[in-house]
Amino acid sequence: AQTVTxxxxxxxxxxxxxxxxxxxxxxxxxxxxxxxxxQPPSRQMILVIRQEAYKQQNATxxxxxxxxxxxxxxxxxxxxxxxLGDAAMYFCAYRSAHSNSGYALxxxxxxxxxxxx
Amino acid sequence: EAxxxxxxxxxxxxxxxxxxxxxxxxxxHTSVYWYQQALGLGLQFLLWYDEGEERNRGNFPPRFSGRxxxxxxxxxxxxxxxxxxxxxxxxxxxxxxGLTIYFGEGSWLTVV
Numbered sequence: 001a002q003t004v005t006x007x008x009x010x011x012x013x014x015x016x017x018x019x020x021x022x023x024x025x026x027x028x029x030x031x032x033x034x035x036x037x038x039q040p041p042s043r044q045m046i047l048v049i050r051q052e053a054y055k056q057q058n059a060t061x062x063x064x065x066x067x068x069x070x071x072x073x074x075x076x077x078x079x080x081x082x083x084l085g086d087a088a089m090y091f092c093a094y095r096s097a098h099s100n101s102g103y104a105l106x107x108x109x110x111x112x113x114x115x116x117x
Numbered sequence: 118e119a120x121x122x123x124x125x126x127x128x129x130x131x132x133x134x135x136x137x138x139x140x141x142x143x144x145x146h147t148s149v150y151w152y153q154q155a156l157g158l159g160l161q162f163l164l165w166y167d168e169g170e171e172r173n174r175g176n177f178p179p180r181f182s183g184r185x186x187x188x189x190x191x192x193x194x195x196x197x198x199x200x201x202x203x204x205x206x207x208x209x210x211x212x213x214x215g216l217t218i219y220f221g222e223g224s225w226l227t228v229v
Contacts, residue, residue, distance in 0.1 A: 043223050
């Protein structure tokens with residue numbers, strides 16, 4: 001089974017600064033997808049960004065970008081120009097591309113991001 | 118367009134009882150996923166239903182079960198409740214095996 005590890009239980013960043021959240025994963029598969037989800041206090045999970053393993057180019061969505069290192073099995077999230085609304089729990093997730101592994105997301109334990117004024 | 122809706126929002130049960138949680142997916146979505154989010158454990162995959170059938174199951178005992186109805190809504194049943202079943206239960210839906218899944222706001226289950 002694939003495992004996802006987020007080694008930073010908590011992170012803090014000042015407003016307008018940049019922060020990077022770390023994620024590593026373990027898999028023997030070559031085709032898969034990686035995600036970052038945000039969970040604000042409302043508890044509803046919101047997709048932040050997605051990366052396809054077959055793509056070498058790092059995904060970017062506005063102020064959010066990833067550093068995908070396939071050989072190292074690393075998938076970090078960079079948040080630029082941090083805003084107070086970015087404060088939330090962030091989860092890294094893995095999904096297989098193969099039906100025999102199932103299509104459910106495997107989540108890490110999350111990183112709580114605090115944004116200070 | 119309505120998102121994924123879950124009911125009840127909160128549920129309190131006594132150890133040994135049964136709990137039933139419900140989920141309505143986004144209109145047109147055929148897949149429903151259930152996750153358990155216990156304190157400090159992140160999200161643990163429970164069950165995946167697609168087109169009315171159970172497609173995959175996480176590492177949970179058989180007392181966690183569910184079903185998907187013809188209208189693609191789903192319910193999760195937890196029998197013989199234990200204290201450690203206290204958690205937020207999240208439902209998510211997608212169109213088939215699509216990459217983008219949408220989550221509901223969850224149902225809080227407290228077992229006393």
